Amino acid sequence: MPRTSESSTPRIVVDDVHKHFKLRHTHSIKETFVAAMRRKPLSSEFQALDGVSFEIGEGESVALLGFNGSGKSTMLKMISGVLRPDEGKVMTRGRVAGLIEVGAGFHPDLSGRENVYLNAAILGMSKQETQDQFDSIVEFSEIEKFIDTEVKHYSSGMFLRLAFSVxxxxxxxxxxxxxxxxxxxxxxxxxxxxxxxxxxxQGKTLVVVSHDLDMVSDLCERGVLLQDGKLRFDGPSKDAVALMRA
Structure with a gap:
């Protein structure tokens, strides 16, 4: 049975979530024609999440763990609202900020300064809030010299710094x-x-996906281990990491 938070007001509820994707087996009109002539399937379905349920309480730090293809990144995108489940429900309470893809939400033709305001708006900040935090955002990112440069000239590391800082x-x-x-x-x-x-x-809720098992077991108290789209383990992060290494 999945572990649930002891909090009476969870920040995140994942209730019997299913998600599947269609995988294409052809990449061109010619390949599609040949496959059709040979009566080969043009696509197949991949079950990324299969009946996953858990809750995360206020102030918890939780690692989503699993090997490649286990469904952990899909689950994180469900929580962020980037993806929707095919069945089941994902509910969140409060303001959710996601660092899911480096540079996601950045417009390449806008400067770093303009993208700070754009990204902050996407994350739900008002213009005044962004103005109040702007100097701190730039200082933390350590890219002051490039803040008025178009971000299409940024390296992936510069994207990271600015996205994380915002x-x-x-x-x-x-x-x-x-x-x-x-x-x-x-x-x-x-x-x-x-x-x-x-x-x-400060009491913020953290949900972390990383292949750095030592880091997540140190950073997070709880581990939710996914395997083949199913919940395999939900408990202390060190135990979840030990299961992965077994």
């Missing part, structure tokens, strides 16, 4: 992180981890 300066209740802490140089990674820990100490 998200953590949002008045958030839930922070979602997908592998983003593994990008960039080590000093900035440590700075990001320190900030994430600080947010958790």
């Amino acid at each position: 998200a953590i300066h949002t008045q958030l209740d839930v922070l979602l992180i997908d592998e983003i802490l593994s990008v960039g140089d080590e000093p900035f990674q440590q700075k990001c981890l320190a900030r994430v820990r600080e947010l958790h100490q």
